Amino acid sequence: MANEFGLQAPLDLGTTLPVGNWLPDETIFSIASRHHIVACNRLDSDTGLQLFNHARAGSKHDVPSRLDVFVERTGGKLGGVEEIVFEHTLLPFYFPLTSRRRIEDIIRAVRGTLKGSLRYPLYMRLNRFSGNHPLKACEACIDDDVRRYQVAYWHRIHQYPGVWVCPVHNRELCEIARSERVTGSHGWLLPKKEWLVGPSIQPELGGPTADRFELVRSLASCAISLAALAPESFVEKKRAAQTYRERLIALGLRNRSGQLQLSRCITSILETAAPLRSIVELSALPANDDQARAFVTRLCWEPVQNMHALWHLFAVVWLFRGWESFWYSYQESLSEPAS
Ligand SMILES: [Zn+2]
Numbered sequence: 001m002a003n004e005f006g007l008q009a010p011l012d013l014g015t016t017l018p019v020g021n022w023l024p025d026e027t028i029f030s031i032a033s034r035h036h037i038v039a040c041n042r043l044d045s046d047t048g049l050q051l052f053n054h055a056r057a058g059s060k061h062d063v064p065s066r067l068d069v070f071v072e073r074t075g076g077k078l079g080g081v082e083e084i085v086f087e088h089t090l091l092p093f094y095f096p097l098t099s100r101r102r103i104e105d106i107i108r109a110v111r112g113t114l115k116g117s118l119r120y121p122l123y124m125r126l127n128r129f130s131g132n133h134p135l136k137a138c139e140a141c142i143d144d145d146v147r148r149y150q151v152a153y154w155h156r157i158h159q160y161p162g163v164w165v166c167p168v169h170n171r172e173l174c175e176i177a178r179s180e181r182v183t184g185s186h187g188w189l190l191p192k193k194e195w196l197v198g199p200s201i202q203p204e205l206g207g208p209t210a211d212r213f214e215l216v217r218s219l220a221s222c223a224i225s226l227a228a229l230a231p232e233s234f235v236e237k238k239r240a241a242q243t244y245r246e247r248l249i250a251l252g253l254r255n256r257s258g259q260l261q262l263s264r265c266i267t268s269i270l271e272t273a274a275p276l277r278s279i280v281e282l283s284a285l286p287a288n289d290d291q292a293r294a295f296v297t298r299l300c301w302e303p304v305q306n307m308h309a310l311w312h313l314f315a316v317v318w319l320f321r322g323w324e325s326f327w328y329s330y331q332e333s334l335s336e337p338a339s
Pocket residue numbers: 138139140141142166167168169170
C-alpha cells in the first residue's frame with residue numbers, strides 16, 4: 001500500500017476490489033469481512049491494518065472503532081463517519097433512548113481508537129442484560145443474497161438487540177455457533193448456513209410455540225421501529241413512563257391514585273416474558289414474582305430511572321402488543337403536560 005514516498009495511499013475499494021459498495025443494509029463488519037475474503041488476506045490482522053491501520057481495533061462486529069481511518073482508507077467512497085454509524089452499525093438501536101449530546105460523544109469516540117466500552121454510556125448492561133450482541137442471520141436471506149449478489153452478508157437490521165425474526169421472510173433468525181466465534185476473537189467472517197445454530201434456547205423453557213413466535217415477532221418489530229427513530233427522534237423517558245402509566249390505568253392494572261393491581265400485573269408480565277425468555281439474549285426479562293414486581297414498580301417510579309432499551313421494548317410488547325399503538329399514545333402524551 002505504501003507509495004514511493006513511503007506514504008499510505010488511500011485504499012481504493014471502488015476500483016481495486018470488487019467490494020466497491022455497500023450491499024443493502026450491510027454492517028461495516030460485513031463489508032470488512034467481504035474485503036478480507038476478496039483480498040485473500042491470510043491473517044485477520046492484514047485486513048485490520050489495511051482498513052483501520054490497526055491489527056485489531058475496528059474488527060468488533062457490534063461496535064465500530066477507528067472510523068476516521070476507515071473513511072480515509074476507502075477514499076470516502078463508503079460515506080463519512082456519521083453515515084457509517086447511522087446506517088451500517090447497530091448503534092442506532094440505542095440512540096433514541098439517549099440524547100443528541102450523548103450521540104455526539106459516541107461518534108467522537110468511534111472516530112479514533114475506542115477507549116473503554118460503549119456498554120455503560122449506552123446503558124447496554126442495565127437490568128441484568130449482558131451487553132453481548134450475538135451475530136445473527138436469516139437462512140432465507142442467505143439464499144436470496146447469494147442469488148442476487150453472489151455473496152451472503154450480515155444485515156444490520158438482524159443485528160439489533162431483540163430482533164430474532166427476519167422482517168422480510170417472517171422466520172426466526174439463527175446465530176453464529178459459538179465454536180465459530182470464540183469469545184474475544186477478531187475473526188472476519190460472513191454467514192454460512194453450516195455455522196448457524198439456534199437461536200440459543202434455554203432448554204427448561206421449552207421449544208418454539210405459536211404464541212412464542214408472535215411475541216418474538218412483535219418484539220422484533222418494536223426493536224426495528226425504535227432504531228428507525230435515530231438519529232433525529234428521541235423517546236423521552238419521562239413521557240414514555242407517563243405513557244406506560246396511562247396504559248396501566250386503561251387496562252385496569254393501576255388506579256388514578258397510583259395503586260397497582262400487583263398480582264394481576266405479575267401474572268400478566270410472567271405470561272408475556274416466559275416465551276421470550278427462552279431466547280438466551282432475552283433471559284434478563286422478569287423470571288419470577290419478585291422480578292415481575294420490580295419491573296412494573298420501576299415502570300412507575302419517580303424520578304424516572306434509566307432502563308435497558310429491551311426493558312422498554314418489553315413494556316411496549318406487554319402493555320401495547322405492538323409499536324404503533326404505543327407510539328400513537330406516546331405522541332398523544334406530547335400534547336399534554338408531563339405529570
Ligand atoms: Zn430473511
